[in-house]
Amino acid sequence: MRKFPENFWWGAATSGPQSEGRFNKKHANVFDYWYEVEPEEFYDHVGPDTASNFYHSYAEDIQLMKDINLNSVRTSIQWTRLIDDFETATVNPDGVRYYNAIIDEFIKQGITPVMALHHFDLPVELYHKYGGWESKHVVELFAKFAERCFELFGDRVKDWFTFNEPMVIVDGQYLYQFHYPKLIDGKKAVQVAYNLNLASAKAIQAFRKLDLPQKGARIGTVLNLTPSYPASDHEADIEAGRIADLWRNEMFLNVAVFGEFPAALVELLTKDKVIWESTEEELAILKANTIDVLGVNFYHPSRVKAPDISPNSTANWMPDRYYDSYDMPGRRMNVDKGWEIYPEALYDIAINIRDNYKNIDWFVSENGMGVSQEERFLNEEGVIDDDYRIDFITEHLEWLHKGIEEGSNCFGYHLWTPIDCWSWKNAYRNRYGFISNNIHTQIKTIKKSGHWIKEVSKNNGLK
Template sequence: MKKFPENFWWGAATSGPQSEGRFHKKHANVFDYHYEIDPSAFYDQVGPDTASNFYNDYKNDLQLMKEVGMNSLRTSIQWSRLIDDLEKNTVDQNAVDFYNHVIDAMLEIGLTPVMNLHHFDLPVELYQKYGGWESKKVVELYVGFAEKCFELFGDRVKYWTTHNEPMVVVEGQYLFQFHYPNLVDGKKAVQVAYNLNLASAKAIAKFKAMDLKDAQIGTVLNLTPTYAASESPEDQEAARIAELWNNKMFLEPAIFGHFPSELEELLTRDGVLWETSDEEKAIFKQNTIDFLGVNYYHPNRVKAPDVAPDSVGAWMPDRYYDAYDMPGRRVNLDRGWEIYPQALYDIAINIKENYGNIPWYVSENGMGVSNEERFMNADGMIEDDYRIEFVKEHLTWLHKGIEAGSNCFGYHMWTPIDCWSWLNAYKNRYGFISNNIHTQIKTIKKSGRWFKQVAEQNGWEA
């Protein structure tokens, strides 16, 4: 029997903008707005208006989650829903009531709520007025929103996270054009990365000042381990810089309270370093996380760049490394991502040996598959054996990391119920529970039945 630690979190993660729908929201976030102006950018032109209807169906949805054995759920509080006046940080009482009902319903059935405060869903007005995360004014407004969340819900929510995958905001909005506003501006990207880190530290400062009983705060990072294509010095250097930019940019300020000096030196040399101050440096130092959430889907394999990094042209971080596709790799062809479960062990050991063995959990892991109706049996259940195998392999390597002493306290799948997924909309499905987006009828998949057994036994027969 592969047993996991006592009180292990068995659960899943979703987000407000991907599950709730836009019902009764006063403000649009950047994705709501992007869909308004360009629905053709979204798969099958399906936008976030309905999503999985969690706003109206949360009681039934939570009950289904309990049926698949979950004891915890991470979702998010939408800034664009909760706050009525974005400048004054007054609240919409209907939104307060909704989130109170959701939290109470979770607690009533034994689901530990983990509440995230930012999941790519900046109110678009703050982008249009201030430039979004380019602006420290927006940092301050976010901190006010976070403080309001702590005040309203901190009596019951004991686990908070400041961001989900902040690097995706940097890359999607400012480098690689897969999130609105689709800019390509390396210097802005660097400042946005800094400001997102600053927003997290300042929100943590507010959280700690409130002295909420038995409550903890962390952040959720997509830690994609970097593997060099070879042992050559050139490939190893490419991997070192990729690791600095992709992982340590957010990991080290969160845990150690400062940025990696090597990263600061590189960005200074390239003339793109962020604007900072001694006061802000002190805020970082004094406000580190209590726990870490790690989203892991695939490894990041890199090689030395084909073009010299000092070539003439606009600055981009990937001038120092190129992506490398390892021959013979296993791939989820629907999503295009390599399947490499062993990386969870590598993450576990890295956190243990290099990051003070901080308490951490797998905050997302999963596999998106298209046209899952192909696997539906005569009883209407999707037999997703591929997902069971995927989760089992990843849990096996995670278990090895825990046995080696890594301080991991949970595993959350992405996602409990098939949810809306940004530009991909409903192209690929990730859930333990399927969702017919036309009828909003939700049905537990075979993987959900399997997960229930694992959660109840706190492990499985090897």
């Protein structure tokens, strides 16, 4: 039996916009709006209007999470559901009622509620009015929203996270066109990355002003991390990996843990004349408001090689002028999702955090595999035999356990996701949950992996 640390988090993660549905929301977020104007962009034209109906079925859904012995669950508070007026952060009564209800239900069921404040769901009117995360005014509005959340729910929620995967906001909205507004603008992307770091720090500042740490609460951020593995040991490939790491991992991780950007990244962006606009006061806020705890989302490795085209070519600035993606021959794949399977990277992340990031307390905040047409694996008892998911989780936990044994301070593992949920442009094309969801009937059924994790959690370890 591979035992995990005492009080280890065995849980799962979802988000407000991907589970609740759009019921009773006064405002639209960027995905609500994008579905309104371009429904054809979404798989099978399925948008976020219903999602997994968590707004209505939260009590039954949380009971199912308890039935598989999850002891912690992360979700998020939707800015567009909680707040009526973004400028003053006045609240919507139904939003307050709803989030109070789900927090109380989690606690009633013995599940630790873990709350994120932003999961890609910027209010669309703040984009149309101010340019969204391009605007430092929106940074201030986010800090007001965060403070309101702490005031309303901080008496019960003790584990807070400011952002989920801020790097994806930069990539999706401003570089690679997979999130609305689908821009390609390297200069804006750099400023947005800075502003997101600042927004997180200002939320942490508000958290500490309310003395929540003295009441046993902690705050962090959730980053999608992966080492950038060079294609070879050639100097040019290693340099490509170094720069890819600066942009993809260290730009957010360094600020979160140390309160400052990597000097090498600042030097590079300055040389390329795309460096963000900042003030001494802002940089001091970043320095003074670092995280207590880190969430790490990991799905697949990052492999890079030296770029085929010189970085000095005439072109609009993009970070990947310094590296190209590399497909390793013979790699294992989750073909449905198009992602390489490489569990050993989770060990590498654990050791990197141990050696280079203060050995900060951290947990695996997302991991998992999306598989399409899971009804293929329905057995005679009506249960989905998702042995592939059990194998995937087991391998990742084995490498994580090795990192913990070698001194990395990991305190939990959360699968994405507890119940099959709506997934942005992909809608319900791939399924990730311990619990299946028939999106036509909203009937939810525990998969084989759900019964399996129940035993893992009970044993606090792997046989």
